[in-house]
Amino acid sequence: MTVFINGRFATQPQSGVQRYAGEIVRALDVLAGDGGWPQMVLLSPPAAPAAGLAHIAQRWIGRGGGHGWDQWAFARGARDGIALSLAMSGPLLHPRQLVVLHDAAVHRFPAYFSRSYGLGHRMLERGLARRARIATVSEFSRRELAAVLGISLADIVLAPNGADHLHGPVDDGVLLRLGLGARPFFLTVGNLSANKNLGLAMRALRRIAGDNVRLVIVGERRGRIFGPTQIGDDPRAIFAGRLSDAEVGALLRSARALIFPSRYEGCGLPPLEAMAAGCPVLASDCGAAIEVCGGAAEHFGPDEEDRLAVLMAAALADDGRWRSARIAAGFDRALHYRWASSATVLAGVCAAMDQPRAVAA
Known part of the structure; x- marks a missing residue:
């Protein structure tokens, strides 16, 4: 056979x-x-x-x-x-x-x-x-x-x-190429379809004060398959396009948190990648996100831009204890996915x- x-x-x-x-x-x-x-x-x-x-x-x-x-x-x-x-x-x-x-x-x-x-x-x-x-x-x-x-x-x-595929060398040069330097930033990974709900992240970003913070959006729009999407605009958002695993790995290690605002997901690979890479996760409570994250992430509703903005502000103000706890929980959760x-x-x-x-x- x-x-x-x-x-x-x-x-x-x-x-x-x-x-x-x-x-x-x-x-x-x-x-x-x-x-x-x-x-x-x-x-x-x-x-x-x-x-x-x-x-x-x-x-x-x-x-x-x-x-x-x-x-x-x-x-x-x-x-x-x-x-x-x-x-x-x-x-x-x-x-x-x-x-x-x-x-x-x-x-x-x-x-x-x-x-x-x-x-x-x-x-x-x-x-x-x-x-x-x-x-x-x-x-x-x-x-x-x-x-x-x-x-x-x-x-x-x-x-x-x-969750065990981003363990190779990382390309830290992507931080300079995207103009991040030592700036604090949040990361989203996914195409720009309506389902990914990236407009929520943009609206939450507009509620965050300060010119220094950035939102890095990795992925591209595939308009032939997905319907139209409107995610808004903010000068602090960086549309990075499609990146290599080494570049994504570097961004995950340096980001304040991954934002995963999807309205519907069958599993959700970005939160798993983030947890395995030592990046805290802010995820919607829709689809399989709560199941996959298993208590290792902070959650918000897919229309709760206020809640997401509060979580982002807390991540920016963190003295290190919240981040350490989220990373440890994420590592433990990622071990379940091989x-x-x-x-x-x-x-x-x-x-x-x-x-x-x-x-x-």
């Missing part, structure tokens, strides 16, 4: 979903080298880069990319084994497959997405729920997907994000799929 991994994620702009897929594949590569697991092959579209794996073979198949590649090239390439898709999509007609759906946002908040993207993904996910085994990244998303797709909680596999653990869960489910799953009528 061979597990064929869907490699289309590597051709997409990286967000939390693509990060998840890449880290899980690297963790599966380590498992494959330990022996005792099914053979694994990464099937990729022609435009995908080489993954640099030691134990999992990579093959480039088909033409083009997109959902058409999933439904035809990947389905055909994986026809004699188990199909594993890690990034919100998979081939509808494959009889033995595991698909990771990260959240139910296209069902709960269709206005956050373009009409074509939202409609297409709602139809795809409903079809996959009838034909594939579904996995997700939090207990919150497990409940959400069970509700919107009409499947049992017990049938949804839990394989969360990890890519190897989730990869082991997913590999185990694939290994058990030795019989075709009946297609619902």
Whole structure:
């Protein structure tokens, strides 16, 4: 038996979903080298880069990319084994497959997405729920997907994000390149979609006195997928665009806190990254944020700009004791999230799929 991994994620702009897929594949590569697991092959579209794996073979198949590649090239390439898709999509007609759906946002908040993207993904996910085994990244998303797709909680596999991928060297030069110097600053990480709710952080910033503080916004807007967003403006905000892991790691180590104001999240990778890097977290109380942070963060409502401003002011006035306590709690919480653990869960489910799953009528 061979597990064929869907490699289309590597051709997409990286967000939390693509990060998840890449880290899980690297963790599966380590498992494959330990022996005792099914053979694994990464099937990729022609435009995908080489993954640099030691134990999992990579093959480039088909033409083009997109959902058409999933439904035809990947389905055909994986026809004699188990199909594993890690990034919100998979081939509808494959009889033995595991698909990771990260959240139910296209069902709960269709206005956050373009009409074509939202409609297409709602139809795809409903079809996959009838034909594939579904996995997700939090207990919150497990409940959400069970509700919107009409499947049992017990049938949804839990394989969360990890927090152990930003441990390489950091690039402290990013502080100078962004003009931060010794200025106190807060950090947000994520694209500029309406769901990320970055306008709340901007409004809270306007309530903070002083010209010295900065808000650094890492990420880019993907307007083709996400609907319009208005986050406002403030001369103290720095739009840093997409940065490397080394640059993000340096910012996390120096920021007064990460601000995570999302209205809806299936898991929430930035708070995990922050806690693992020793950065305090100010997070909304929506979606999976409270579950993931597990008491290690300070929380506010997604419309509570006053509450967020109070938390930011406290972080700026901190004498070091609050920061030390938040960092210690964050380190402890991050230990619960490991890519190897989730990869082991997913590999185990694939290994058990030795019989075709009946297609619902």
